[in-house]
Amino acid sequence: MSITTLMSTDKLAAHLDDPDWVVFDCRFSLDKAERGREDYRRAHIPNARYAHLDDDLADPKGPDTGRHPLPDLERFAAWLGGQGVTAGRQVVAYDDGGGAVASRLWWLMRWVGHGAAAVLDGGWQAWLDGGYPTDDAIPEIDAVTFLPHADGSAWVDAAQVAAAVDEAGLQIVDARATTRFIGAKEPIDPVAGHIPGALNLPFAQNLDQQGRFRSPAELQALYRDLLGDRVTARNVIHMCGSGVTACHNLLAMELAGMTGSRLYVGSWSDWITDPARPVIRESGAG
Numbered sequence: 001m002s003i004t005t006l007m008s009t010d011k012l013a014a015h016l017d018d019p020d021w022v023v024f025d026c027r028f029s030l031d032k033a034e035r036g037r038e039d040y041r042r043a044h045i046p047n048a049r050y051a052h053l054d055d056d057l058a059d060p061k062g063p064d065t066g067r068h069p070l071p072d073l074e075r076f077a078a079w080l081g082g083q084g085v086t087a088g089r090q091v092v093a094y095d096d097g098g099g100a101v102a103s104r105l106w107w108l109m110r111w112v113g114h115g116a117a118a119v120l121d122g123g124w125q126a127w128l129d130g131g132y133p134t135d136d137a138i139p140e141i142d143a144v145t146f147l148p149h150a151d152g153s154a155w156v157d158a159a160q161v162a163a164a165v166d167e168a169g170l171q172i173v174d175a176r177a178t179t180r181f182i183g184a185k186e187p188i189d190p191v192a193g194h195i196p197g198a199l200n201l202p203f204a205q206n207l208d209q210q211g212r213f214r215s216p217a218e219l220q221a222l223y224r225d226l227l228g229d230r231v232t233a234r235n236v237i238h239m240c241g242s243g244v245t246a247c248h249n250l251l252a253m254e255l256a257g258m259t260g261s262r263l264y265v266g267s268w269s270d271w272i273t274d275p276a277r278p279v280i281r282e283s284g285a286g
Contacts, residue, residue, distance in 0.1 A: 002116030005255050006213060007092050009130045012120060016046050016133075021090045022083060023048040026057075026101040027124065030188070036095075043134045045094065045127060049083045049141065053244065057104050066270030067188075067242035068104075070111075073150050077112065081146035085114070094120035094127070098207050100245050107247040107263060113149030119251060122212045155263045156237055158270055162277065164237055165197050171231045172198040173261075175240040175249045176268065183281035188241055191272040193281035195239070201226055203240070203248035219256035236261035243267045 003011070015021045025048045027036035033054055040050045051057055056079055058068035071079075085091060091109055093102035102119045109117035120127070128134070156164075164170035174194055179185040181200040186192035194200070205222065208214050214222070227236065233253055240246040243265040253261050264270075271277055 002090055003118040004115050005118055005251060006121045007118040008121055009126050009132060012045070012092055012127075013130075013132050015090070018090075020088065021092065022085050024051040024083070024091065024093045024102075024105055025049070025124075026051045026053070026093050026095040026105055027097075028053040028095065028101045039096075041136060041138075043136055045124075046133055046135050046137070047139045048094075049139065051083075051093070051105055053101055053104065057101075057108060064273050066266035066268070066273075068244055068265075069270075070155065070243075070265045071108070073112070073148055076108065077146045077148040080112070080114075082141070082143045084141045084144055085146050086144040087114070087147070089116065091117040092120055093117065094123045096124040098204065098211050098248075099123060099213070099251070100203065100248055103247040103251045104244045106251060107154075111151055111154050112146075113151060114146075122210065125211060153262070155265045157264075158266060158274070158277070161195065161237060161239070161264050161271070165195065165278070169231065170235045170237065171227060172237045172239060172264070173226070173246075173249060174198045174200050174268070175203040175238065175245045176200070177202050177204075180241070189269050189272060191279060193279040194268070195271060196278050196280050198239070198280075199226055201249060203245045203252075206248060206252040213252065213255060216255050216257060219252050220258065223253055223256055223258055232260075233258040234260040234262075237264050238262065239264040239267040239271075241267055242269045 025040045025044045029035040059071050093105040095102045099119045106119050181194045183192035238246040238250045
């Protein structure tokens, strides 16, 4: 039976030599784009492939896009096939940031119609803490053909978000840190603030003190407290700085049984490419 949200370290350890399981190391640092690849080359979960956020999980940034645009479907499908992913194979993604980047790969797999994808709960640190094996060998991979079945309803663009600002029942949820959301501090993008009407739930709130996802009941309470009873999961649009950590909130809602929310792939870095789009910077934010 496929696993579609979270993967435990014990379960993964039991399938390390299973040819129908494909593991991706998604470690990445915004400060140094090659740090994750370097860390992977030093040590990783046995048989894991490396997935680079900029090179593999996004298209290059354009003048009118966010920092991590949706990857071209054919290119992404070819990359997955080159990594040995095909229908029926279980995909597991991990990182060293609480699942912040691994959840982007998880969401992309759902977008292309591959439901058998999960994020390793606790990631690299949980693997090390559990005393599981690591190595530095680059796996030999037999390429296969991956046939995507893209779900265009899984994501929205800026025009749909603009409509959501004024449409009753739709709710934008922003996964950025609160200081960035209110506009007090913006270390990455050239404009500070948030989209009118958006609510803020920093993705780190999905995790417990050990860096693992909180229980489904706790997550449901967290999101119900944020959204109230009037907003259905299908009417939630997730965003962040560039469409990466927003996937973490989307995964958390799925774990909570609140299925069907959508992703604004371009997110804040896309929204601010058009100066005519409204921006809120809260009073006292600087």
